[in-house]
Amino acid sequence: MLEDNILTAHGWVRGYLRHENGKVVGIEGSPCNPADNDLPYLLPGFIDLHVHGGGGKDIMQGAQAFDTITRTHLRFGTTALLATTMTAPNHDISRVLGALGDFCQTRPSGCARVLGVHLEGPFINPGKLGAQPNFAHTALMAEVEDYLNLAPIKVITIAPEIAGHIELIGTLSARGIRMQLGHTLGSYEEGVAALDAGASSFTHLYNAMSPLHHREPGILGAALAHARFAELIPDLLHVHPGAIRAALRAIPCLYCVTDSTAATGMPDGEYQLGSHTVTKCLGGVRLADGTLAGSTLTMDQALRNLVKIGLPLAEASQRLSQFPADYLGLEDRGRLQPGSWADCVRLDRSLNITAVMVEGEALDFQNA
Numbered sequence: 102m103l104e105d106n107i108l109t110a111h112g113w114v115r116g117y118l119r120h121e122n123g124k125v126v127g128i129e130g131s132p133c134n135p136a137d138n139d140l141p142y143l144l145p146g147f148i149d150l151h152v153h154g155g156g157g158k159d160i161m162q163g164a165q166a167f168d169t170i171t172r173t174h175l176r177f178g179t180t181a182l183l184a185t186t187m188t189a190p191n192h193d194i195s196r197v198l199g200a201l202g203d204f205c206q207t208r209p210s211g212c213a214r215v216l217g218v219h220l221e222g223p224f225i226n227p228g229k230l231g232a233q234p235n236f237a238h239t240a241l242m243a244e245v246e247d248y249l250n251l252a253p254i255k256v257i258t259i260a261p262e263i264a265g266h267i268e269l270i271g272t273l274s275a276r277g278i279r280m281q282l283g284h285t286l287g288s289y290e291e292g293v294a295a296l297d298a299g300a301s302s303f304t305h306l307y308n309a310m311s312p313l314h315h316r317e318p319g320i321l322g323a324a325l326a327h328a329r330f331a332e333l334i335p336d337l338l339h340v341h342p343g344a345i346r347a348a349l350r351a352i353p354c355l356y357c358v359t360d361s362t363a364a365t366g367m368p369d370g371e372y373q374l375g376s377h378t379v380t381k382c383l384g385g386v387r388l389a390d391g392t393l394a395g396s397t398l399t400m401d402q403a404l405r406n407l408v409k410i411g412l413p414l415a416e417a418s419q420r421l422s423q424f425p426a427d428y429l430g431l432e433d434r435g436r437l438q439p440g441s442w443a444d445c446v447r448l449d450r451s452l453n454i455t456a457v458m459v460e461g462e463a464l465d466f467q468n469a
């Protein structure tokens with residue numbers, strides 16, 4: 102058994118984590134300051150609520166892609182994730198949701214847990230597609246009900262300025278679905294109205310939303326002024342570090358996502374993102390016109406990026422694990438304490454992953 106600096110729900114402990122049947126049963130040791138030793142770090146596994154793909158595969162490719170994607174992300178420390186669909190024709194979305202509904206019941210060995218689905222579109226503003234294909238349309242309850250019957254949808258990204266969407270945000274958030282504002286040209290007032298109706302987060306804060314002008318604060322202004330939770334992509338390409346710091350001061354439970362595409366964990370080249378072909382080069386993924394099209398970010402790199410811009414390791418971890426779990430209302434993930442799932446990552450002192458554990462299943466990369 103290895104001795105670690107374990108980040109527990111009550112701070113750093115130098116000692117040992119014990120687990121049984123996939124759950125943490127004990128953390129033995131004493132409080133410590135990791136600066137006083139050279140032991141590895143043991144952090145809660147990362148929880149990524151915005152994953153389109155990885156390892157060359159895209160969620161929209163359906164069942165044959167899920168194993169590869171969840172296996173790829175686990176290697177980078179993501180122990181649980183939301184499979185994220187793209188804006189597409191209804192029948193394509195339904196086909197993928199049907200397959201995801203089945204996949205969510207299982208967790209193949211060596212794969213991250215799929216907690217459910219993040220539906221990113223089609224209920225977004227056609228004028229703010231970002232890299233989403235142009236199949237955006239107004240949400241109708243009947244269509245949403247069809248989707249909800251196919252898979253455990255936990256998060257829906259929606260543009261609040263489309264007629265009828267504020268009412269839908271109210272109805273669906275009352276049923277426990279996290280309604281997120283994104284791919285939107287809405288005003289500040291529409292953002293505030295959506296929050297009042299029950300919207301609870303913002304999709305990739307800053308990207309694909311009306312910006313903040315001091316006389317027209319936009320959706321971004323609504324987020325910075327009122328939000329408790331918001332997603333952010335910390336690849337340092339999508340958002341400038343200064344803007345990340347501003348958001349950290351404004352939004353208490355800002356959490357990180359990758360918005361990762363098929364190109365994640367793969368060499369430079371061409372990949373599919375929904376129905377788009379995208380190119381990976383220079384650390385980014387872009388459409389032919391240069392628009393950023395998701396990322397190749399992994400959660401371990403997100404951790405290193407947050408530390409690089411000045412966050413303490415414990416806080417960086419919180420924004421990659423505990424806050425996303427809190428957002429979904431999961432008390433047994435995103436933190437290391439007795440009763441939690443034994444989901445954890447071990448990192449060396451340069452913050453490179455050497456081992457991952459998901460629900461008690463250990464993967465060791467030390468000699469990989």
Ligand SMILES: [Zn+2]
Nearest residue numbers: 151185221360
């Ligand atoms: Zn996305």
